[in-house]
Amino acid sequence: MSNPLLFFAQIFSRRHPPSRVPVRVHIDSVSQASSTIFLFMRRMRAPLITLIIIFSVSVVGLTLIPGVDPGGNVAYISLFESFYFMSYTATTIGFGELPWPFTAQQRLWVTFSIYLSVIGWAYAIGSLLTLVQDRSFRQALALRRFTRKVAHLREPFLLVVGYGRAGELLAKAFDSLGQQLVVIDESSDRVDALDLGSYHADIPGLVGDAANPHHLTAAGLNHPFCAGVLALTNNDETNLAVTMTAALLRPDLPVVSRTVSATIAERMRAFGTPAVVNPFDRFGEHLRLALNAPASYQLLTWLEAGPGAELPDRGSPPTEGRWVMCGYGRFGREVTGDLRAAGLKVTIIEPLERGEPEPGVIVGDASDPRVLARADLASAVGFVAGTDDDTTNLSMLATARRLNPRLFLAARQNRPASAALFEAMRVDALLVPTEVVAHEVYAQVSTPMLWRFIQEMPARGDQWAAELIQRLRYNCGRELPALWKVTLNHEQAPALDGWIAEGRVALGELLRSPEDRDRQLRVVPLLMLRNGEPVLTPDDETVLAPNDELLFAGEGSERRELESTLVVDSTAAYVLFDQHIPSSWLWRKLSRKSPAPSTQSGGRLR
Amino acid sequence: MNLEKVVFGFFVLLAATLNFGFFIGDISNPDLHNIYELFAALAVSLIATVLKFGDRTQIGAVHLATSLVADLQLVAASVVWVWAQEISAEGMSAAATASVVSLSGGALLAKVVSVVLLVIETVTFHRG
Numbered sequence: 001m002s003n004p005l006l007f008f009a010q011i012f013s014r015r016h017p018p019s020r021v022p023v024r025v026h027i028d029s030v031s032q033a034s035s036t037i038f039l040f041m042r043r044m045r046a047p048l049i050t051l052i053i054i055f056s057v058s059v060v061g062l063t064l065i066p067g068v069d070p071g072g073n074v075a076y077i078s079l080f081e082s083f084y085f086m087s088y089t090a091t092t093i094g095f096g097e098l099p100w101p102f103t104a105q106q107r108l109w110v111t112f113s114i115y116l117s118v119i120g121w122a123y124a125i126g127s128l129l130t131l132v133q134d135r136s137f138r139q140a141l142a143l144r145r146f147t148r149k150v151a152h153l154r155e156p157f158l159l160v161v162g163y164g165r166a167g168e169l170l171a172k173a174f175d176s177l178g179q180q181l182v183v184i185d186e187s188s189d190r191v192d193a194l195d196l197g198s199y200h201a202d203i204p205g206l207v208g209d210a211a212n213p214h215h216l217t218a219a220g221l222n223h224p225f226c227a228g229v230l231a232l233t234n235n236d237e238t239n240l241a242v243t244m245t246a247a248l249l250r251p252d253l254p255v256v257s258r259t260v261s262a263t264i265a266e267r268m269r270a271f272g273t274p275a276v277v278n279p280f281d282r283f284g285e286h287l288r289l290a291l292n293a294p295a296s297y298q299l300l301t302w303l304e305a306g307p308g309a310e311l312p313d314r315g316s317p318p319t320e321g322r323w324v325m326c327g328y329g330r331f332g333r334e335v336t337g338d339l340r341a342a343g344l345k346v347t348i349i350e351p352l353e354r355g356e357p358e359p360g361v362i363v364g365d366a367s368d369p370r371v372l373a374r375a376d377l378a379s380a381v382g383f384v385a386g387t388d389d390d391t392t393n394l395s396m397l398a399t400a401r402r403l404n405p406r407l408f409l410a411a412r413q414n415r416p417a418s419a420a421l422f423e424a425m426r427v428d429a430l431l432v433p434t435e436v437v438a439h440e441v442y443a444q445v446s447t448p449m450l451w452r453f454i455q456e457m458p459a460r461g462d463q464w465a466a467e468l469i470q471r472l473r474y475n476c477g478r479e480l481p482a483l484w485k486v487t488l489n490h491e492q493a494p495a496l497d498g499w500i501a502e503g504r505v506a507l508g509e510l511l512r513s514p515e516d517r518d519r520q521l522r523v524v525p526l527l528m529l530r531n532g533e534p535v536l537t538p539d540d541e542t543v544l545a546p547n548d549e550l551l552f553a554g555e556g557s558e559r560r561e562l563e564s565t566l567v568v569d570s571t572a573a574y575v576l577f578d579q580h581i582p583s584s585w586l587w588r589k590l591s592r593k594s595p596a597p598s599t600q601s602g603g604r605l606r
Numbered sequence: 607m608n609l610e611k612v613v614f615g616f617f618v619l620l621a622a623t624l625n626f627g628f629f630i631g632d633i634s635n636p637d638l639h640n641i642y643e644l645f646a647a648l649a650v651s652l653i654a655t656v657l658k659f660g661d662r663t664q665i666g667a668v669h670l671a672t673s674l675v676a677d678l679q680l681v682a683a684s685v686v687w688v689w690a691q692e693i694s695a696e697g698m699s700a701a702a703t704a705s706v707v708s709l710s711g712g713a714l715l716a717k718v719v720s721v722v723l724l725v726i727e728t729v730t731f732h733r734g
Contacts, residue, residue, distance in 0.1 A: 035662070038660040045657060045660070063642075
């Protein structure tokens with residue numbers, strides 16, 4: 001325990017009943033950095049003192065030696081002139097012998113002090129340069145700069161731990177939403193990549209071990225504007241440590257954590273309620289959804305891919321028949337379980353026999369065509385290449401396709417560099433674990449309503465999903481538009497206050513253009529939350545109530561038009577009831593004297 | 607015995623004594639205040655300041671602060687002296703001498719605080 005006060009705080013806290021308010025433990029993250037700087041100041045002591053002594057001796061010595069003035073009289077130069085002479089001589093500027101030419105004795109002393117002072121300066125400057133180039137000193141400076149940058153953030157930010165492939169995808173998606181981020185990664189290469197990446201915002205990045213709570217605190221874990229922690233490293237243990245630290249120090253923060261191990265996921269859930277993302281698990285669920293409802297799956301992947309994503313193709317995996325599963329590791333087990341749950345038969349090929357043999361398991365190297373032949377691919381409908389080696393997966397896919405060209409091919413891509421190869425292979429379903437994580441985290445964190453929508457969506461069936469995709473494509477094009485949220489309260493919809501309370505606003509009326517109310521806005525309402533109850537794709541007749549939350553999909557220009565309806569009284573009156581009311585206060589006062597407008601908007605004009 | 611403490615105590619005391627030596631005497635009489643003493647006091651005071659660089663203790667920080675105050679006062683006194691001696695038409699007048707000496711008097715006060723701190727540090731060390 002570094003701080004004895006913390007120790008005593010713990011002892012004393014045991015005597016009192018535990019308080020309900022979570023205690024914010026303060027970890028001094030700057031102390032590490034400042035200790036390094038103190039150490040280096042300490043190291044500068046010797047050179048500086050040497051310099052002061054050399055200077056004093058030379059300056060005093062020069063004033064004590066008699067010189068000769070132009071008149072031929074003996075004259076001593078003053079302390080100030082001596083200091084001036086030594087300053088320009090020692091720093092090798094050399095203006096000459098001032099105020100008058102020196103005598104031989106003075107020159108002797110000056111020669112001596114020149115050599116002395118050059119040594120002194122070389123020592124001091126050399127120490128300073130060594131110090132500046134020292135690695136730990138530079139790291140300490142970088143940490144200080146980073147800490148200051150984070151401390152000055154004045155908008156909600158997400159703390160992203162691990163800037164790998166998933167982190168990068170997420171950073172791009174959140175940056176385009178205008179969400180501020182702070183990044184920690186172990187590798188300096190990745191943080192350099194962050195600096196080089198073209199982001200709208202200035203994203204502070206720290207090279208450091210995220211399992212160290214000091215680094216997390218430096219990255220703003222205790223910052224009042226920290227809005228959430230995303231643990232996305234490749235290392236499950238690190239993610240666990242991050243989840244644990246965040247849960248203990250900031251129990252109020254949402255945490256999203258990535259893992260591929262069910263055990264680690266259990267251990268993470270022991271600390272509060274982190275959202276654990278297991279890419280293998282999710283891929284299995286997605287595959288099952290794709291088998292049962294291809295359109296729902298298409299909609300899901302489209303919405304999760306973030307703004308600007310192209311509409312993915314709708315796959316048509318075989319829903320009956322036998323699948324062949326190569327590689328029965330963690331990934332294989334998850335997917336096999338999901339396939340069997342969907343009522344499909346699965347033949348497993350596994351290079352190593354583990355434990356007791358299960359029925360339907362062929363032991364052998366799946367990249368060997370003879371082993372593949374034993375799995376009887378000709379009668380199978382689907383094939384999953386799920387080992388953790390991309391080369392093996394690709395060669396298995398090629399062999400399988402040669403044996404049975406009609407097979408539905410699913411594969412797991414492990415390295416980002418292999419992306420081009422898998423694309424050229426034209427597999428039907430591809431798992432890229434980092435992308436699954438990125439999309440999943442995006443859906444959970446970007447807006448909670450999107451996550452709600454995604455959870456409720458599969459229950460609505462395939463037909464509904466296909467119609468919604470048609471509607472989105474018609475209104476917004478092939479690229480996923482921005483999703484945004486509107487709460488019908490006084491802050492976000494002041495113009496509608498009275499009418500909504502009276503129950504006179506239908507959704508279809510609201511979504512009209514302020515320029516021409518006969519034109520419907522190209523906006524699709526995806527979800528309405530009323531008192532926490534979700535309504536998916538509310539229809540035009542839905543009557544809005546105060547504090548309803550709505551999730552819309554639509555282009556930015558349409559969004560601005562809707563916002564002007566929500567905020568400007570006269571626009572709202574026109575859009576909803578086709579009435580023209582003056583927008584300025586004076587004209588409204590004047591128009592009240594004229595024959596009153598119809599009763600519909602009278603209430604608002606008071 | 608801690609050599610660092612000995613060295614630091616030596617320089618702090620030396621700076622205080624030199625400063626006192628310069629300060630003592632009729633405040634307006636330039637003959638009673640040797641400029642070499644002021645120079646020595648400034649040099650030793652600078653060394654005492656540098657010796658406290660990178661000290662993380664509370665008392666070390668206060669030491670650094672008092673030393674910096676003393677340095678500032680002594681530098682100001684030296685500048686006034688240079689101005690009077692080299693630039694001003696009157697030379698070392700009584701008024702100029704008085705301001706040099708009173709500035710060094712301020713530095714002396716800071717030095718006294720430094721010495722008191724040093725003594726406090728020593729006494730608490732013995733108690734512990």
